[in-house]
Amino acid sequence: MNTVGFIGLGIMGGPMADNLLRAGFAVVGYDLAEDSLKRLEAAGGRVGATVAETIAGADVVITMLPDSPHVEEVALGPGGILENAGEGLLYIDMSTIRPDTSLRVAEAAAAKGVRVLDAPVSGGEKGAVDGTLSIMAGGEADAFEAARQVFDVLGTTVVHVGPAGSGQTVKAANQLVVGGTYALIAEAIVLLEKSGVDAHRGLDVLAGGLAGSRILELKRTTMINRQFKPGFRIDLHHKDMGIALAAAREAGVALPVTGVIAQLIAAARAQGHGSLDHSALLKVIERIND
Ligand code: NAD
Numbered sequence: 001m002n003t004v005g006f007i008g009l010g011i012m013g014g015p016m017a018d019n020l021l022r023a024g025f026a027v028v029g030y031d032l033a034e035d036s037l038k039r040l041e042a043a044g045g046r047v048g049a050t051v052a053e054t055i056a057g058a059d060v061v062i063t064m065l066p067d068s069p070h071v072e073e074v075a076l077g078p079g080g081i082l083e084n085a086g087e088g089l090l091y092i093d094m095s096t097i098r099p100d101t102s103l104r105v106a107e108a109a110a111a112k113g114v115r116v117l118d119a120p121v122s123g124g125e126k127g128a129v130d131g132t133l134s135i136m137a138g139g140e141a142d143a144f145e146a147a148r149q150v151f152d153v154l155g156t157t158v159v160h161v162g163p164a165g166s167g168q169t170v171k172a173a174n175q176l177v178v179g180g181t182y183a184l185i186a187e188a189i190v191l192l193e194k195s196g197v198d199a200h201r202g203l204d205v206l207a208g209g210l211a212g213s214r215i216l217e218l219k220r221t222t223m224i225n226r227q228f229k230p231g232f233r234i235d236l237h238h239k240d241m242g243i244a245l246a247a248a249r250e251a252g253v254a255l256p257v258t259g260v261i262a263q264l265i266a267a268a269r270a271q272g273h274g275s276l277d278h279s280a281l282l283k284v285i286e287r288i289n290d
């Protein structure tokens with residue numbers, strides 16, 4: 001595999017494409033935003049004018065798009081990936097979308113003889129920049145093996161979690177844990193501050209004990225300092241909680257804590273914080289207490 005078509009060069013896709021270029025792949029990119037394309041060219045990539053041009057000559061195409069409708073349009077729509085896929089193309093969707101959409105894409109791809117994986121990621125912008133993402137892939141084992149070369153550039157924890165759609169189910173589980181962790185760290189900060197205890201020192205202790213987490217490690221200082229530049233936007237986490245609740249309904253299970261977290265994230269959005277980092281959940285907990 002030498003040439004990667006990369007569609008969706010935003011906060012995550014941009015640095016992922018950079019890493020592929022640095023690893024020696026040729027990258028042809030496509031995005032609706034002009035500045036993303038300029039960035040790719042500056043890093044040594046080539047810009048495709050259309051999806052068809054982007055995947056012509058590519059061994060593998062990656063999509064890193066916001067949500068299910070974007071993936072449906074780019075993968076299944078007119079002028080999209082499946083319509084233009086050449087012999088032997090491997091299609092890896094790394095966006096976070098609904099598991100049932102991934103299944104639909106997998107079925108349509110199989111009908112066209114295109115190998116496909118749903119391979120969402122965790123690790124945030126930093127993981128994308130550092131090439132240390134966790135990648136959870138759903139699909140056929142041979143497609144996973146073929147994708148390994150690309151995954152090893154982008155991530156450090158790379159797991160084939162099961163058949164088509166299961167990557168997205170694992171990601172939904174990931175997002176409810178991340179959302180819940182942010183909500184509880186926000187509550188801890190409010191408790192500490194309202195009690196007159198220094199939150200920096202308090203969370204330093206938590207980070208070193210059983211309550212420690214990667215989120216506490218990376219985000220406690222910016223949260224306490226009320227710096228909410230994204231990162232991962234509240235709008236996207238709101239989307240992901242919808243995916244988690246839909247997946248729960250599909251599986252016939254009740255996830256009561258996930259329901260509460262989903263409502264807190266919806267409140268952050270309703271309060272106008274949709275484009276802030278998801279750590280801005282702190283604003284909701286603060287407002288409840290003002
Ligand atoms: P983003 O909004 O920064 O990037 C998405 C890019 O897709 C944008 O540049 C946009 O112009 C482009 N785009 C939208 N529609 C398009 C279309 N039809 N054709 C071509 N390009 C199109 O989002 P992001 O933060 O990079 O997230 C991408 C995906 O990764 C989402 O599903 C998100 O949930 C997931 N994710 C994000 C993070 C994070 O920390 N940001 C972490 C893990 C997973």
